[in-house]
Amino acid sequence: MSDFTSIFSRYEPLLEDHSQFLDVCNTPLPYVVRINTIKTTIEKSIDIFSDLSIDVIPCKWNPLLFQINTTSPGNTLPYLLGWIHGQEEVSSLPPLVLDPSPGDRVWDACASPGSKTSQLAALMNDMGLLVANDSNLRRMPALRSNLERLGVTIAAVTHSDARHFSLKPFDFTVFDSALVDAPCSGEGTIRKNPSALRKWSLEKLFSLQKLQLSILRRAVNVVKSGGTVVYSTCTFSPEENELVVDKILSEGNCTLIPFDLPILSSPGVTEWDGIQLDSSLHLCKRIWPNQNNTGGFFIAKLEVK
Amino acid sequence: MNSTNTTFNLLPFDKSHEQNQSTITRMELLEFWHNRFGILPEIFKEYTFWEKGSGKIWAFKGNLPQKTEIEALGIRFTTTNQKNWKPTTNAAQKFGHHATKNVLSLPLDQILKFVQRDSLYLDWIGEPGYVIVRGNLSNHTMQIGVGLYSNGILHSQIPKSRQLHLP
Ligand SMILES: C[S@@+](CC[C@H](N)C(=O)[O-])C[C@H]1O[C@@H](n2cnc3c(N)ncnc32)[C@H](O)[C@@H]1O
Numbered sequence: 001m002s003d004f005t006s007i008f009s010r011y012e013p014l015l016e017d018h019s020q021f022l023d024v025c026n027t028p029l030p031y032v033v034r035i036n037t038i039k040t041t042i043e044k045s046i047d048i049f050s051d052l053s054i055d056v057i058p059c060k061w062n063p064l065l066f067q068i069n070t071t072s073p074g075n076t077l078p079y080l081l082g083w084i085h086g087q088e089e090v091s092s093l094p095p096l097v098l099d100p101s102p103g104d105r106v107w108d109a110c111a112s113p114g115s116k117t118s119q120l121a122a123l124m125n126d127m128g129l130l131v132a133n134d135s136n137l138r139r140m141p142a143l144r145s146n147l148e149r150l151g152v153t154i155a156a157v158t159h160s161d162a163r164h165f166s167l168k169p170f171d172f173t174v175f176d177s178a179l180v181d182a183p184c185s186g187e188g189t190i191r192k193n194p195s196a197l198r199k200w201s202l203e204k205l206f207s208l209q210k211l212q213l214s215i216l217r218r219a220v221n222v223v224k225s226g227g228t229v230v231y232s233t234c235t236f237s238p239e240e241n242e243l244v245v246d247k248i249l250s251e252g253n254c255t256l257i258p259f260d261l262p263i264l265s266s267p268g269v270t271e272w273d274g275i276q277l278d279s280s281l282h283l284c285k286r287i288w289p290n291q292n293n294t295g296g297f298f299i300a301k302l303e304v305k
Numbered sequence: 306m307n308s309t310n311t312t313f314n315l316l317p318f319d320k321s322h323e324q325n326q327s328t329i330t331r332m333e334l335l336e337f338w339h340n341r342f343g344i345l346p347e348i349f350k351e352y353t354f355w356e357k358g359s360g361k362i363w364a365f366k367g368n369l370p371q372k373t374e375i376e377a378l379g380i381r382f383t384t385t386n387q388k389n390w391k392p393t394t395n396a397a398q399k400f401g402h403h404a405t406k407n408v409l410s411l412p413l414d415q416i417l418k419f420v421q422r423d424s425l426y427l428d429w430i431g432e433p434g435y436v437i438v439r440g441n442l443s444n445h446t447m448q449i450g451v452g453l454y455s456n457g458i459l460h461s462q463i464p465k466s467r468q469l470h471l472p
Contacts, residue, residue, distance in 0.1 A: 039398065039399075044445045044447075047442065047443040047444070047445055048442055048443070048445070048447070050443070051413065051442045051443050075469055075470060075471070076469070077416070077417070077420060077469065080420055080449075080463070080467055080469055081398060081447055081448070081449065082395075082398055083447075126366065127366070128367075129367050140376060144376065144377045145466070147377070147380075148377075148380045148381065148395045149395065149467070151380070151395065151398065151399045152379075152380070153352070153364060153365060153366040153379040153380055153399070154365075154366050154367055154379070155377070155378075155379065156365070156369065156373075156375050156377070156378050157375065157376040157377035157378075158375055158376060159376050168374075169369070169370070169373050169374055169375050170369060170370075171368075171369060171370050
């Protein structure tokens with residue numbers, strides 16, 4: 001076992017089968033691609049995979065996802081055509097939970113490299129407005145080129161700190177909904193990236209928590225009353241998940257709302273480290289890698305008051 | 306941040322809008338797509354066109370204030386700062402299925418060369434200039450990108466950053 005075992009021992013109270021969880025964390029994840037319905041259809045994609053002798057296995061719960069038997073999906077014709085995009089199964093959940101409609105105005109607060117932005121655009125049939133923001137200049141080119149390659153024509157890309165995001169470039173004052181796919185410690189990506197936890201520390205979780213809360217607060221501020229904000233991370237630590245949501249709830253401008261997922265998940269925790277949290281936090285969902293043989297994820301769906 | 310780098314100017318409808326700083330008009334742009342590829346201006350009715358830097362035209366489905374400070378707006382659409390205006394690969398992929406002329410359809414083996422930026426020698430006679438390149442596979446047509454055709458040779462315009470390296 002690698003060194004993450006000791007870090008992950010803190011999650012033993014949250015798991016039914018902790019050793020199975022650790023075992024799964026030690027196995028690599030298959031490559032998965034999402035079919036981009038802005039540019040193609042499932043049928044066309046399946047035919048092109050077969051013409052090019054690319055082996056694919058459809059994902060059980062989402063007809064747009066395929067496991068692909070190549071180590072470089074980016075070096076294939078369907079990728080160049082913008083028909084596919086490499087995206088893990090769990091990473092495709094937050095846009096489905098946000099569930100935007102064509103014509104909506106949506107803010108993607110932490111967008112690079114644009115996997116979820118482009119999926120949101122596809123769910124909107126490339127109609128409406130999608131403001132894709134990220135604060136990291138080095139991650140801008142990937143965001144821009146993915147959106148262009150995938151044929152997204154409703155995106156406006158902004159480079160700013162989401163905590164202080166300004167609506168100045170736009171001619172409106174509120175969004176219909178927002179996605180906060182927050183920067184996090186990335187514990188749930190351990191299968192893809194075994195060195196993900198090399199810089200793990202408790203202090204780091206708390207400094208991320210501060211950042212996450214400020215970004216989430218800005219999202220709640222720029223979404224209309226009755227609109228939706230989805231908060232997600234690819235990490236397990238309650239410090240970056242339920243504790244962040246607990247704090248935003250206590251500020252009184254939003255409430256948690258229930259949602260269903262097409263795969264197995266566990267309810268959010270309502271107690272951590274001896275601290276009692278808001279009882280509605282069970283409405284959040286945690287996806288552990290051993291539940292569906294995926295990466296790890298956390299999702300909360302909020303409604304703005 | 307350098308603000309001139311991120312200023313998008315809305316293309317005016319025609320020349321009567323003199324205060325505008327754009328180098329071309331929406332009408333000229335759509336005339337080019339119509340004349341060169343037979344794509345009707347109708348097709349683009351939901352789009353606004355924006356210039357960022359001289360001759361770099363973007364297509365965005367929607368409306369924003371005429372002068373917008375932003376990193377990107379929709380997709381890069383056409384380059385107009387050269388004698389022969391040039392569609393981008395992404396524009397050809399997005400709108401190429403509407404084209405009725407200066408279109409070239411290639412079989413799989415030639416597509417696989419084209420996407421590796423190889424030049425192709427063709428027994429096809431067409432007008433010299435930019436053409437939209439399509440591929441035919443399993444009863445489906447796909448829009449691949451843009452080629453520069455002259456004297457029987459098709460020069461692939463797939464950007465280096467998109468080039469495939471196939472075994
Ligand atoms: C989990 S990643 C986003 C992945 C992306 N949503 C996707 O699906 O492709 C988190 C992103 O947040 C960005 N980020 C970090 N701090 C930020 C801040 N203060 N404001 C905006 N973005 C920030 C990072 O640069 C990173 O790209």
